[in-house]
Structures are given as C-alpha cells and as structure tokens.
Amino acid sequence: MTRRGAGERVVLDDVARRAGVSTSTASRALAEDRRISAATRRAVREAAADLRYVPNATARSLRARRTRTFGLLLADLSDPVHGLVAAGFEDEAARNGYRVAFAAGQGDDGRERRSLRLFAEQAADGVAIASTLLDPTAARRLVPGGRVVIVQPDSPRLPRDRRTTIRGVVRTDDVAGMEAIAAHLVACGYRDVAYVGDGVRTSDVVRRRALERALAAGSAPMPVRWVRAPDEAWRAPGPVVDAILAAVPDVLVCFDDKLALSLLDGLRTRGVRVPDDVGVVGFDGIPYAEISNPRLTTVVTPAAEMGRRAAAILIAAVQTGTMPEAETLPVALVVRESTRVRGDGKGKVALGG
Amino acid sequence: MTRRGAGERVVLDDVARRAGVSTSTASRALAEDRRISAATRRAVREAAADLRYVPNATARSLRARRTRTFGLLLADLSDPVHGLVAAGFEDEAARNGYRVAFAAGQGDDGRERRSLRLFAEQAADGVAIASTLLDPTAARRLVPGGRVVIVQPDSPRLPRDRRTTIRGVVRTDDVAGMEAIAAHLVACGYRDVAYVGDGVRTSDVVRRRALERALAAGSAPMPVRWVRAPDEAWRAPGPVVDAILAAVPDVLVCFDDKLALSLLDGLRTRGVRVPDDVGVVGFDGIPYAEISNPRLTTVVTPAAEMGRRAAAILIAAVQTGTMPEAETLPVALVVRESTRVRGDGKGKVALGG
DNA sequence: TTGTAAGCGTTATCAA
DNA sequence: TTGATAACGCTTACAA
Numbered sequence: 001m002t003r004r005g006a007g008e009r010v011v012l013d014d015v016a017r018r019a020g021v022s023t024s025t026a027s028r029a030l031a032e033d034r035r036i037s038a039a040t041r042r043a044v045r046e047a048a049a050d051l052r053y054v055p056n057a058t059a060r061s062l063r064a065r066r067t068r069t070f071g072l073l074l075a076d077l078s079d080p081v082h083g084l085v086a087a088g089f090e091d092e093a094a095r096n097g098y099r100v101a102f103a104a105g106q107g108d109d110g111r112e113r114r115s116l117r118l119f120a121e122q123a124a125d126g127v128a129i130a131s132t133l134l135d136p137t138a139a140r141r142l143v144p145g146g147r148v149v150i151v152q153p154d155s156p157r158l159p160r161d162r163r164t165t166i167r168g169v170v171r172t173d174d175v176a177g178m179e180a181i182a183a184h185l186v187a188c189g190y191r192d193v194a195y196v197g198d199g200v201r202t203s204d205v206v207r208r209r210a211l212e213r214a215l216a217a218g219s220a221p222m223p224v225r226w227v228r229a230p231d232e233a234w235r236a237p238g239p240v241v242d243a244i245l246a247a248v249p250d251v252l253v254c255f256d257d258k259l260a261l262s263l264l265d266g267l268r269t270r271g272v273r274v275p276d277d278v279g280v281v282g283f284d285g286i287p288y289a290e291i292s293n294p295r296l297t298t299v300v301t302p303a304a305e306m307g308r309r310a311a312a313i314l315i316a317a318v319q320t321g322t323m324p325e326a327e328t329l330p331v332a333l334v335v336r337e338s339t340r341v342r343g344d345g346k347g348k349v350a351l352g353g
Numbered sequence: 354m355t356r357r358g359a360g361e362r363v364v365l366d367d368v369a370r371r372a373g374v375s376t377s378t379a380s381r382a383l384a385e386d387r388r389i390s391a392a393t394r395r396a397v398r399e400a401a402a403d404l405r406y407v408p409n410a411t412a413r414s415l416r417a418r419r420t421r422t423f424g425l426l427l428a429d430l431s432d433p434v435h436g437l438v439a440a441g442f443e444d445e446a447a448r449n450g451y452r453v454a455f456a457a458g459q460g461d462d463g464r465e466r467r468s469l470r471l472f473a474e475q476a477a478d479g480v481a482i483a484s485t486l487l488d489p490t491a492a493r494r495l496v497p498g499g500r501v502v503i504v505q506p507d508s509p510r511l512p513r514d515r516r517t518t519i520r521g522v523v524r525t526d527d528v529a530g531m532e533a534i535a536a537h538l539v540a541c542g543y544r545d546v547a548y549v550g551d552g553v554r555t556s557d558v559v560r561r562r563a564l565e566r567a568l569a570a571g572s573a574p575m576p577v578r579w580v581r582a583p584d585e586a587w588r589a590p591g592p593v594v595d596a597i598l599a600a601v602p603d604v605l606v607c608f609d610d611k612l613a614l615s616l617l618d619g620l621r622t623r624g625v626r627v628p629d630d631v632g633v634v635g636f637d638g639i640p641y642a643e644i645s646n647p648r649l650t651t652v653v654t655p656a657a658e659m660g661r662r663a664a665a666i667l668i669a670a671v672q673t674g675t676m677p678e679a680e681t682l683p684v685a686l687v688v689r690e691s692t693r694v695r696g697d698g699k700g701k702v703a704l705g706g
Numbered sequence: 707t708t709g710t711a712a713g714c715g716t717t718a719t720c721a722a
Numbered sequence: 723t724t725g726a727t728a729a730c731g732c733t734t735a736c737a738a
Contacts, residue, residue, distance in 0.1 A: 024726080058414045061411045061730090064716080077437075078440040080436075084431045086430045087457060090456065117407070123411055380732070381708090415716090416731080418714070
C-alpha cells in the first residue's frame, strides 16, 4: 500500500514522503512559498527531481477552478492565414503559461457549436474564434464565462466599421486597405475595375462596398463591376475565369490572395497576361503572394499578430475580469508585379470605356 | 448555501437535485446506464437540459485517469505541410472524441522538451510530434506512459529505410519518391542533375542519397551534383541562386516545395527560364505547387493523411496498450510544367495543355 | 433500480 | 514554519 508499483505515476505524496514532510508542505515548497524554510524547500525540490515528479495539471485545475488553457477554433488549419493566426496565438499563449487546445470548424455551424461545447467542458479559461459566422453574443452564450474573442468576425450582425465600439474582437482595417487599393488603381490609370468575390460573406461585402465607395469618392468617380465567385471558387477557378473573359476589365480586385493566385493560374491557362492584359490585386498578404509569377500586389494583413493580440486580449480578460474593446489592426498595400501603371492611352485599348 | 449564485457553474449535484435523484443516479442516467429506468433517465436528461448543464471534463479526467486529450507538437504551425498534418490529426482525433492540445517547437530543442513536459502535466493520453530531431526513445522518456508517435522523424538515430521495423512512427516513402523522380529525369533526357538541400537534416540526407543511388543504378549512370542550401534558404534564395548560376545544371531537384518555389522566383529574377534553361523538381506537394508559374513537378506526400494516421495510431495504442508498428505512406510523382522532355529541338510547350 | 461514500491529486483554510 | 483536513466535481464499488 505504501509503495507504488513501477508503472504508477509519482504524485505529490511520494515527494512529501521522500522529503520527510507533509503533502501540504511539499505543495508549498514546490510553489516557492516564502513561509517554508529554505532548507525544506531545497529538500522537497530534490525529492521531486529524484522521483521525476510531474505535477498533475488536471488535479490542479480542478482545485484552482482554472485550467490555464485557451481554446482556439478556426475554420481550417491548413489555410495559410489561419495557420499564421494559430501560430501567433499559440506563441503568445505559451509565453504566458497557457496551453492551447484547438478545433477546426470547417465553416460548419454544427461543428463550431460542438467544438465550443468541448471547450466549455474542458473549462477553457478563454476561447478565440477565427472567421466564424457566429457573432460574439451567440458565441459567448456557448462558453460559460463568456470569455470569447473573435478574430476577423464574419457575422452579418456585427458592425465592422472602425467607429463602432464592441468588445472581444480583433480585426483588420479592411476599409483602409480597400482605400489604399483604390488610390493605387487610380494612380495606375485603371478605369474598368471589377471586384471578384462571393457577395455573401460579410467580410466580402464589406470589402466590396469599401472599394466601391472609395472609387466613387475620387475626383473621377469610377463604378465597380462585380464578378461573382462562389466561396470555394479558388479551388476550381475555371467558371470565374470564363466570366472574366466575357468582358475583360482593366483590373481585378479579389476578395483574398487565395482567389487572386488561383485566378493568376486560371488566366494564364487561357492565355491572358497579367499585368499586360489585366491587373490583379489580392488581399491578405499570404507568404506565397511574394513569390508568385507575377508577384501579387496585395494588402498585407498582420495574421500572426492578430493571433497574438487575440491571446493577449484573453489574458487581459482573465486578469482584469473585463473583456477589452475591439482592436483594429493596420494593413499595408504592397505593390508588386501584378498591377502597373498603364500607358497614356497607348498599348491596350480599354474595353469597359 | 443550497442555492448557487448566478455566476456559479451548474454541476451534477444541481441536476440531480432538480430531477429529484442522487448524484450517482444522475451520473449514470447521463451515461445512459441501462440499470437506470428509462423514466429516470429522461427526467435527468431534461433537468440537465433545463439547467444547461455542462459536465466538467477536468473532474471527469481526474477520476477516470485519462483525459481524452492528445498533444501535438510541431515545428511551425504556419508551414503548409505542418498545417495539413495538424488538420488531419485534429480531424481524426475529434472524430474519435479526443481533444487536441498543440504546441510549436520552432525547431528548438529546449522548447520541444518544455512542450512535452506540458503535455505530460496535462496527462495527455498520447502525443504526436512532427519533424523533430528527437528520436522516439528520447521523446518517450519525456512522456509518462511513452505513448508517442513521430511523424516524419528527422532523427539521425532513426533508420528510415522501409525494411527496418520500429514502433510509433509515420513517414512517407521518400526513397520511392526519389526513385520516381530519377526515372522521370532519365525519361526527360536530363544529364546534369543537381540536388539542392542543406545536407544536415536526416530527411535531407535520405532524399539526396536515394536520388544518387537511383540515378547511379540506371543503364546510363549519372552523378548528382549537390548545391548547398541552408535550412532556411527558401526565405532568401539569393545566395543559392548565385551558386546555381555559377554552373547551371539541366535540372534542380529540391529538398522540398518551399525551396523549389522560392528558387522558381529567384531564378526568374535573374532571367533564368524554367523549364527552358533549367528544370525544377520539388518534394511534398503543397497546395501552391499546383498553381505556380510554371506549375511545379513534385512528389506529392499525403500530409493530412499522415496526421490522420498519427491520431489513429495513438487511438489504437490507447485501446490495445501497445504501440503499432511504423507506417510508411505512399507518395506520387506529379509531372507538371517545371520539367519537360529535352532536346529534339521542339519549341515551347503550349500553356494550359 | 437507486443511494451512500470513497477517492482521483491538488491547494487552501485553519490550527498548532 | 509546518501539518491535518476539507474541498474541487465527477465516477464507481458497495449497500440497500
């Protein structure tokens, strides 16, 4: 009864016994409690080391009523943007002593809810959700404690303009990004602009509207055509390319880089040259956009930083007891090869007038 | 004392009380224990639903001495291959009721060990490690229970050839992949072959050796030149491109797709045309290789499937008590635009073929 | 069929 | 400065 079998795990009692103290003293000693004498502390530390004691986080969590675990829910771990968000989140969390449990929602409402429930059962101290259709209120209801931060919310019920105040949200300044794109398009002399996106996702609508508004506001207002590309069009861009070929615009502004890069390939297949025949602009700044051929002009968003901020916000929420207000991170237009200044009416004749 | 405050979490006792049964009956009822009458079970279920009861996984784990959690340790979550491994792992784990905690080791030995220790404290039921320098034996020592599976081990102490038997390992058949590449190079008529890699990582050495061996074995044996590219060369391929330009070979076989795609860009910058001036071959089959310009000839490895197998192996190990033997997953050469049949004075290959 | 009680490994309270 | 003891919330012998 006294001796533990070979396979048994070493517990605090074993350490205490070996150090000749009580369990509580051992516990306090390992926590470097000042009330325990230095000598006793050392003795306990040594006993623990000798026995290769590994504290049981489960028991500790049960007692402490906090797990030092965050949940991270995202649509797809293999997506480059989400991968970066996850990397930043994990880094910041780990740096502060938090573990990260994660789940992939696959954009499926049911799966997302089930994952949140699992996080709730785990008693995660906080949950971050990336690119979800759930709005913060709904998500919070599913997480006891309601400590939820949403990264790049895609809820139709959530205001995304910069002025609106809301808590527990991290987003990029997409409007500023589109304004920068618009200015660039004007500077390049593009006239016939088309936006490529699904028209459904909130972030898609926000970006398109921002582009329209920015281009309508200039000294020479320009309308924006709209090429519909279903959500997963980047996997098989053929139909979208067909739609584009029906009336090739001067420049395509794409919802994101994945779609833009996919169109680069699709257009090449059909013999359309970028940027000679048509310019292409992306959004996100995924790593590959830097080395595509042609390299992609895009708005770079700080994906890893968003993850880090999400973790930081949760940590702050744990410490202060209140959820910090939304953060909107800056973006930057990076002009590369897929757009360029057009000749003064020379070269290609504009199709759209 | 009887009534819980508003913010308090609902526990099993509350459910039991509301259903008018004891805690144990409630517990059994929620577990659909056949000994509990159907009526009681329903009553308890309803009470739980009314109160929005969420079971406490921490308490359950403490009692059950298993957490239904796996740990996943990989170098970098934002790497496309690792992202896919993680996605597959999470999918298979979730499908079987396991949660996944993950940590990024950043290729740093100290971080890896610390992460494994955290998994140990968490009492993870199993741990998967991707692309680590730790060999299974060392890793197992750090994880109580030793339930560890290594995906694409990179340990110099681990045999990677197909014949050697070992437990808890999932890897791709790199040798077969390189043999396929060699056959393709021969078929294309390439004579001057160069391998680009760091010469340090075990997987790098394995791939290079396999290529050398395969090319030496043909009816017309060919030597393989070796262009050194430090581990992170893909981030800044300039120096490697310089080395290549010093004596441009017929074809470059790269350690992985990241490096190959980066070289595609670097070569283009210097005016070297692919595949006209030099062929390029990658390894891994990351999504972007399908739409690069030119599209990349590469060996496609089943990254997501590796993750899934790793999870399946851990699940089997939990159930059977023994770690299954190594699995070697098949790979497939996919010929695209970055290589092509030489000579015979043919013109440029048409796009989009 | 249901209830009582013990215990999983910690930490915090209260005494000494 | 240290030790006994009671939780934390759940599951499962053992009783009834």
